[in-house]
Amino acid sequence: MLTVSGLVAGYQTGSRVLNGLSFSIQPGEVVALIGRNGMGKSTFLKTLTGHLTASAGQIEFLGNDIFNAAPHDIANAGIGYVPQGREIFSDFSVEQNLLMGAIGKSGIRNAVPQWAYEPFPILDERRKQRAGTMSGGQQQQLAIMRALVGQPKLLLLDEPSEGIQPSIVQEIGQTLARISRDHSLTVLLVEQNLELVFAVAQRCLFMENGVIAEEVSDVSKLSNDSAIIHKYLSV
Amino acid sequence: MEFAVAITLDTVSFTLTLLLVTMGLVVIFGLMNVINMAHGEFFLIGAYTVVALQQVGAPFWTGLLVAPVILACVGLVLEELVIRHVYHRFIDTILATWGISIALKQSIIILFGPTSQSVVNPLPQPVDLLGVTYPSYRLLIMTISLGLAISTFLFFYRTHAGLAVRGVIANRMMAASLGINTRRMDRATFAFGAALAGFAGAVMAPIMSVDPQMGVGFLIPAFLSILVGGTSSLLGAVLGSGIIGTANTVVSSLWTQVAAQIVVFSLAIVLIRTFPEGLTGRKR
Numbered sequence: 001m002l003t004v005s006g007l008v009a010g011y012q013t014g015s016r017v018l019n020g021l022s023f024s025i026q027p028g029e030v031v032a033l034i035g036r037n038g039m040g041k042s043t044f045l046k047t048l049t050g051h052l053t054a055s056a057g058q059i060e061f062l063g064n065d066i067f068n069a070a071p072h073d074i075a076n077a078g079i080g081y082v083p084q085g086r087e088i089f090s091d092f093s094v095e096q097n098l099l100m101g102a103i104g105k106s107g108i109r110n111a112v113p114q115w116a117y118e119p120f121p122i123l124d125e126r127r128k129q130r131a132g133t134m135s136g137g138q139q140q141q142l143a144i145m146r147a148l149v150g151q152p153k154l155l156l157l158d159e160p161s162e163g164i165q166p167s168i169v170q171e172i173g174q175t176l177a178r179i180s181r182d183h184s185l186t187v188l189l190v191e192q193n194l195e196l197v198f199a200v201a202q203r204c205l206f207m208e209n210g211v212i213a214e215e216v217s218d219v220s221k222l223s224n225d226s227a228i229i230h231k232y233l234s235v
Numbered sequence: 236m237e238f239a240v241a242i243t244l245d246t247v248s249f250t251l252t253l254l255l256v257t258m259g260l261v262v263i264f265g266l267m268n269v270i271n272m273a274h275g276e277f278f279l280i281g282a283y284t285v286v287a288l289q290q291v292g293a294p295f296w297t298g299l300l301v302a303p304v305i306l307a308c309v310g311l312v313l314e315e316l317v318i319r320h321v322y323h324r325f326i327d328t329i330l331a332t333w334g335i336s337i338a339l340k341q342s343i344i345i346l347f348g349p350t351s352q353s354v355v356n357p358l359p360q361p362v363d364l365l366g367v368t369y370p371s372y373r374l375l376i377m378t379i380s381l382g383l384a385i386s387t388f389l390f391f392y393r394t395h396a397g398l399a400v401r402g403v404i405a406n407r408m409m410a411a412s413l414g415i416n417t418r419r420m421d422r423a424t425f426a427f428g429a430a431l432a433g434f435a436g437a438v439m440a441p442i443m444s445v446d447p448q449m450g451v452g453f454l455i456p457a458f459l460s461i462l463v464g465g466t467s468s469l470l471g472a473v474l475g476s477g478i479i480g481t482a483n484t485v486v487s488s489l490w491t492q493v494a495a496q497i498v499v500f501s502l503a504i505v506l507i508r509t510f511p512e513g514l515t516g517r518k519r
Contacts, residue, residue, distance in 0.1 A: 049412050070418075071411035087409040089402055096398060103399050104414030110395045150414060 001027045001186055002154060007057035009047040017043040019210035020057070025154070028184040030177075032197040032219070035207035035232055041190045042084055044207075045158050049081050050074045062153065076106055080152030084159050086143040090132025094123050097131050097142055101149035108151060116149050119175045137168030144172070148179070154186045161193035173199030192233060198223060206232040240367045242488050248373050250480030251380035255435040256457045257464075257472040258387055259428030264466055265404040266424050267322045272332040273313070275454030276339035277306050277429045281436025282445045283343055286352045295357040298437045299379075306433025310426040318425060319418075336450070344447050351446035376438050383434070384473075391469060400424065456483060459503045465513020474514050479503070 007021040017040045025031050035041050046052040048059060050071035059067045066074050075081070089097050098112040117124035120141040126134065131142055140160055147155060157176075161169045173196045180187050180200070191197050197204065197219065204222055206214040213232065216222050222229070256278055263271050284305055285298035313335060321327040358372040391397035403410040403417050411417050435453070443449055456479050464475025482502050487495035510516065 051408055051412070070416075071408070072414050072416045075412050075414035081412040083409065083412070087406055089405045089409070091405060092398075092402070099395070099398060100402050100410065100413055100415075103395050103402075104410070104416070106414075146413070 001025050001029075001062060002188070003058070003060045004044075004048070005058045007044070007047065007054055007059065009043060009052055009054040009057075011043075011052075017210050018047065018054070018057075021207075021211055023205055023212050023215075025186060025188060027153075027186055028180075029203060030180050030187040030189065030201045032201035032204045033188060033190045033207055034192065034197065034204060036192075039207045040210040041207055042158055043210075045081070045083070045156055045190060048074075048156065049079065072104060075104065075150065075152075078151075078153035080147035080150055080155045082140075082143045082147050082155070082157045082160060084162065086136075086139045088131045088139050088143055088146070090130070092131055093128050094131055094134075094142060095127045097146050098123075098149050101146040105150045112149060116145050119179060120145060120171075137164045137172075140164055140168070140172060144176070148185075152185075154188065155180075157187065157189045157191075159190060159192065161191060161196045166195075169193065169196055170199070172196070176200045194222075194229065194233070208232060237367045240365045241369065242485055244364070244367070244369055244373065244377070245488060246481050246484040248377045248380070249484045250476050251377055251384060252435050252439055253453070253456055253460060253480045254384050254472060254476040255380055255431045256453055257460045257476050258384070258469060259431040260457055260461055261466060261469060261472045262391075262400070262404075262424055263428045264461070266400065267318065267328075267421050268325060269318055269322050269328040269332065270325075271428070272329060272454070273336040273339060274332075274428070274432050274457065275450030275452075276336045276343075277309065277432035277450075278436035278439075278453045279343060279447065279450035280309065280339065281306055281433035281438075282354075282440040282443070282449060283347060283352075283436075284433070285354050285437045285440040286347065286445055289354055295355070295441070298440070299434065302437035303430035303434040307426040307430040309433075310429030311422060313429075314422050314425040319421065322421070340447050340450065347447075349447060351444040354440040354445060356441045370442075372441060376442075379438060380435075383431070387431070388469060456480070456499070459499065461513070463503055463506045463510075463513060465510075465516035467513070467516050471513050471515035478506070 003024040005022045007018050008016065009018040010016040021044060033041055043052065047054050050069055053068055057067065061077055061079065064077055066077055089100060095112055098116050102108050102112065103110055122138055123142060123145060131139060160172060176187065177200045179185055187200065189197065189201055201219050204216040204219050205212050214228065256274065260271060260274050263269055281302040284302040285295065288298045288301060289295065317331050317335060321331050356372055358375060360371055361368045362371045362374065391401060399415050400420060403415060403420055407417055460472065460475030460479045463478055464471030479499060482499050483495050486498045
């Protein structure tokens with residue numbers, strides 16, 4: 001579904017963050033991308049979503065070449081993005097935020113479908129509330145549903161557990177697992193919170209210095225393997 | 236009493252026209268972070284469109300349609316050729332648009348000469364309103380400008396496209412990742428802002444002296460309105476235009492044009508000192 005090969009990218013200061021990153025994701029898979037801060041996880045997501053220009057490599061998504069394509073074209077190709085820090089529209093209501101997920105997409109009605117309020121009932125209760133006044137966890141739920149309203153084929157999540165209380169992380173984990181199972185949604189989860197990884201992911205990629213250093217194909221085996229976790233995460 | 240009514244009507248008509256110019260500036264600044272120094276020349280070209288049409292014998296009313304169309308095209312071309320290359324370099328946008336402004340103004344001087352032109356008032360018959368004999372053309376300006384301002388508001392706050400524009404203003408990167416084509420939106424908005432300014436110029440032509448400096452004469456109060464009202468929303472444009480427009484008209488009709496300038500600038504300084512982010516801006 002998604003094939004990344006030899007991806008090289010970095011920032012204008014000249015630092016190379018991604019050093020020939022290669023991996024692929026199969027349809028319906030939930031893959032976790034794990035690594036310490038500064039190893040290139042967010043840089044990769046910014047490159048994949050078209051916000052950062054890569055200097056070399058290939059990115060293929062559903063048979064389309066999306067290497068260095070414009071962000072709105074990548075979104076319309078079927079990639080939904082839940083960025084780090086959530087990036088909700090804080091002056092808009094919950095409903096308007098969800099509507100923003102539909103407006104830019106071709107082939108989707110410009111309206112918020114009823115199912116968008118079902119996974120997280122708090123969003124239904126607070127439809128008219130200004131999104132900026134909600135808690136971090138509620139904003140995260142909103143950001144996830146905003147991406148899903150656009151009916152993506154691949155959902156990218158950048159540290160969704162960051163700064164959120166554990167009970168809501170758990171709720172988000174269960175809901176994501178259910179949605180990906182029921183709708184065979186492909187998910188790429190960038191995380192440092194292992195609890196969420198265990199709840200959602202099937203396969204796990206460990207990232208170090210801009211490349212995939214190691215791969216664990218069955219996340220359930222990971223919980224007994226503290227050596228590898230220790231190696232790639234500072235825990 | 237009659238004097239008060241006349242001043243009120245003058246104030247409202249000036250404020251509404253100022254609002255048309257200011258709204259374009261606010262949206263362009265909000266969306267692209269571009270301070271458009273050439274916006275006054277868009278107003279100027281609008282007025283000269285009416286002059287040109289008058290010279291070829293076309294009825295005045297065609298100018299109200301042709302001017303915004305011409306300015307939309309001018310806006311599109313300038314956005315494509317200049318603005319899009321510099322809009323992430325804030326200071327350069329001021330220089331670049333200032334350059335555009337000089338070039339446009341000099342082109343007007345080459346085409347029409349440096350002296351002022353007059354446009355025949357299309358509705359010379361005054362009407363009686365609340366005991367005041369008032370030029371009917373000014374009443375028409377008010378109606379049209381009010382309608383246009385309300386339509387602009389409805390567009391931005393009641394339509395999906397308007398929500399998308401406000402979304403791009405609030406968070407450009409996220410809006411793009413939700414599938415919104417921000418480039419197309421920049422282009423459309425710049426053209427729309429230019430068209431509004433062009434329309435304002437055309438509509439004001441019969442009651443102003445049409446000369447190459449008239450653009451600056453409108454740009455400065457428009458910028459003051461934005462500074463006073465704040466750049467965060469269109470509401471700021473309304474508040475700012477209201478305050479600057481009222482102060483300007485009232486003082487200049489009670490006293491002199493020069494006194495009006497002094498009062499308006501002093502008022503702006505005090506307001507900006509008290510509300511650095513503008514009246515609608517958030518406190519930092």
